[in-house]
């Protein structure tokens with residue numbers, strides 16, 4: 667049996683039992699074993715890890731661990747200067763797309779409101795979600811850490827917060843999304859793109875007050891739902907302002 671010492675930093679400790687947090691953890695194993703395997707055996711999904719130092723050298727997830735090694739594991743947000751080190755993922759996905767598990771429907775709605783392509787399938791096995799995330803390069807969002815441990819997943823995010831508003835706030839910060847928002851370009855219900863249409867063509871589907879005012883109408887190219895700027899719109903604008911500061915459509 668070989669033995670190595672692990673230490674997890676910052677919020678990665680949330681995944682550990684209380685008695686193992688913020689201290690060295692001794693792990694016994696049979697060599698050879700990739701460092702990813704030992705990290706996940708301890709309860710931390712690989713998607714939450716940004717940097718691994720093995721005896722002070724930065725290594726990838728598949729690097730083997732040997733007897734006597736010392737492993738330091740850092741989360742995505744760790745305020746040390748990481749520029750000289752090897753990050754586990756080459757680059758962030760340029761225009762991020764998401765795949766939310768079925769328990770995160772309201773978070774998916776917020777992401778769509780902000781213009782991000784977000785799928786949220788109701789009935790899908792974990793293995794299918796993992797495969798879809800990998801195939802379409804979608805960031806998998808879940809509160810199920812076992813799901814994030816699927817090997818094929820390269821970009822995933824464990825959502826700690828129970829409240830959807832806190833969830834979207836966390837994601838905006840963690841993935842630095844504010845510069846990429848396109849509010850009200852996508853259907854909150856089905857993820858379809860919205861298109862501008864002439865009011866006359868759908869006047870029979872509009873409430874009286876909307877027929878009379880000057881608000882522009884958008885229609886979902888998927889489910890044909892109609893959107894206009896009502897009181898709900900004002901509330902959403904305030905919320906977006908609270909997430910990202912000033913913005914304009």
Ligand SMILES: [Zn+2]
Pocket residue numbers: 853854855856857858886887888889890891
């Ligand atoms: Zn729609």
